[in-house]
Amino acid sequence: MDNVDLESIIKALNLKIRSGEDNLKAEVGGGYTGDLLSDVMGNSKEGDIWITRQVHQNIVAVASLKEHAGIILVQGCEPAKDTLDKAKSEGIPILISDLSAFEVTGRIYNLIKN
Amino acid sequence: MYEGCFIVAGGNFDKAGEVSGSIKTILKQMRLPVDVIRKVALVTYESEINIVSYARKGMIRLHVVTGSIMIEAIDEGPGIPDIELAMQPGYSTASPRVREMGFGAGMGLCNIRSFSDTFKISSEVGRGTYLKMIIKTIADPLDN
Amino acid sequence: MNLYEIKELLEAEVIVGEDKLDMEVKTAFMADLMSDVLAFATAGSLLITGLANAQVLRTADVMDISAVIMGRGKMPSPEAVQLARELNIPVLTTKFILFEVAGRLYLKGVKGCIEKVGSK
Numbered sequence: 290m291d292n293v294d295l296e297s298i299i300k301a302l303n304l305k306i307r308s309g310e311d312n313l314k315a316e317v318g319g320g321y322t323g324d325l326l327s328d329v330m331g332n333s334k335e336g337d338i339w340i341t342r343q344v345h346q347n348i349v350a351v352a353s354l355k356e357h358a359g360i361i362l363v364q365g366c367e368p369a370k371d372t373l374d375k376a377k378s379e380g381i382p383i384l385i386s387d388l389s390a391f392e393v394t395g396r397i398y399n400l401i402k403n
Numbered sequence: 404m405y406e407g408c409f410i411v412a413g414g415n416f417d418k419a420g421e422v423s424g425s426i427k428t429i430l431k432q433m434r435l436p437v438d439v440i441r442k443v444a445l446v447t448y449e450s451e452i453n454i455v456s457y458a459r460k461g462m463i464r465l466h467v468v469t470g471s472i473m474i475e476a477i478d479e480g481p482g483i484p485d486i487e488l489a490m491q492p493g494y495s496t497a498s499p500r501v502r503e504m505g506f507g508a509g510m511g512l513c514n515i516r517s518f519s520d521t522f523k524i525s526s527e528v529g530r531g532t533y534l535k536m537i538i539k540t541i542a543d544p545l546d547n
Numbered sequence: 548m549n550l551y552e553i554k555e556l557l558e559a560e561v562i563v564g565e566d567k568l569d570m571e572v573k574t575a576f577m578a579d580l581m582s583d584v585l586a587f588a589t590a591g592s593l594l595i596t597g598l599a600n601a602q603v604l605r606t607a608d609v610m611d612i613s614a615v616i617m618g619r620g621k622m623p624s625p626e627a628v629q630l631a632r633e634l635n636i637p638v639l640t641t642k643f644i645l646f647e648v649a650g651r652l653y654l655k656g657v658k659g660c661i662e663k664v665g666s667k
Contacts, residue, residue, distance in 0.1 A: 322644075340646070391652075391657075395652070395654070398654070427608070510583070
């Protein structure tokens with residue numbers, strides 16, 4: 290069974306890429322959707338794609354510590370400037386979708402499970 | 404047609420939302436359109452949460468007349484030093500406690516403005532903040 | 548799908564609303580931040596959240612949410628349960644993380660609300 294990589298998710302959902310262009314071949318093992326940082330720190334896994342609407346720079350620290358495949362910001366949210374700077378310097382992919390968290394999650398879940 | 408005043412206690416998250424709940428019930432009894440009730444409930448709730456989150460105490464005044472509903476939210480509290488900054492989506496000064504509740508994303512004032520037909524805000528640092536929101540109940544043909 | 552089918556799909560526990568399991572649901576909104584629910588959710592939707600406090604129910608009431616699903620194995624606070632009963636809003640809890648909850652519901656045809664802020 291082929292694993293899904295970030296690039297195929299980007300294509301399938303038509304995501305905009307804001308950072309981490311060199312790391313799009315990362316394998317996506319699963320997903321985590323949530324906006325409460327302590328919860329994401331406690332419960333998400335390495336290799337997860339993290340789906341959130343939080344845009345402040347702490348999201349980069351969390352994604353980095355948890356070794357997420359990347360971060361998808363939903364509902365068209367754009368990262369704050371210092372968030373983007375940090376993500377670029379750490380090579381963490383930040384991707385944007387205009388869809389809601391429910392829709393993005395549903396579609397990615399569908400890709401990963403099938 | 405209707406005028407009422409409701410007290411809001413600062414810091415009391417247990418009771419937060421009771422005022423907007425009561426106001427929603429009052430409007431339902433008046434058989435106002437569902438979308439109007441929804442807008443009023445939303446701006447009232449966001450205002451109430453702001454008072455609870457940031458002020459010492461406050462009051463929400465509801466005034467229903469033919470054609471429109473006015474809501475005023477008046478509080479005694481720290482006030483807002485930079486209103487333009489506070490109105491920016493995502494700007495927040497919320498405490499950890501407020502964030503734990505699921506608030507403090509910095510969208511409150513934007514949401515209130517989006518859902519009101521008329522929105523006015525004024526504030527004085529060290530004294531408090533005043534919001535006035537008007538929601539029309541009848542579409543004005545001159546609007547378009 | 549209806550709440551009974553959702554309960555089965557999510558291996559959920561019904562905390563409030565045993566008598567409303569035949570309620571049909573077509574759309575869902577998922578968020579941890581109540582401000583987002585206020586900004587974007589549509590009336591009649593399911594609300595899926597990781598929060599379990601009373602404000603979830605206040606927000607649900609303001610937005611005419613049809614039922615609340617609390618994920619991540621969170622149990623609603625006693626105040627939340629009481630408020631849910633007073634407001635007559637069904638509350639289900641599931642051990643699944645939100646990614647799994649939305650995933651399963653999505654595969655069964657539940658759609659997301661994508662309404663934008665402001666109704667003008």
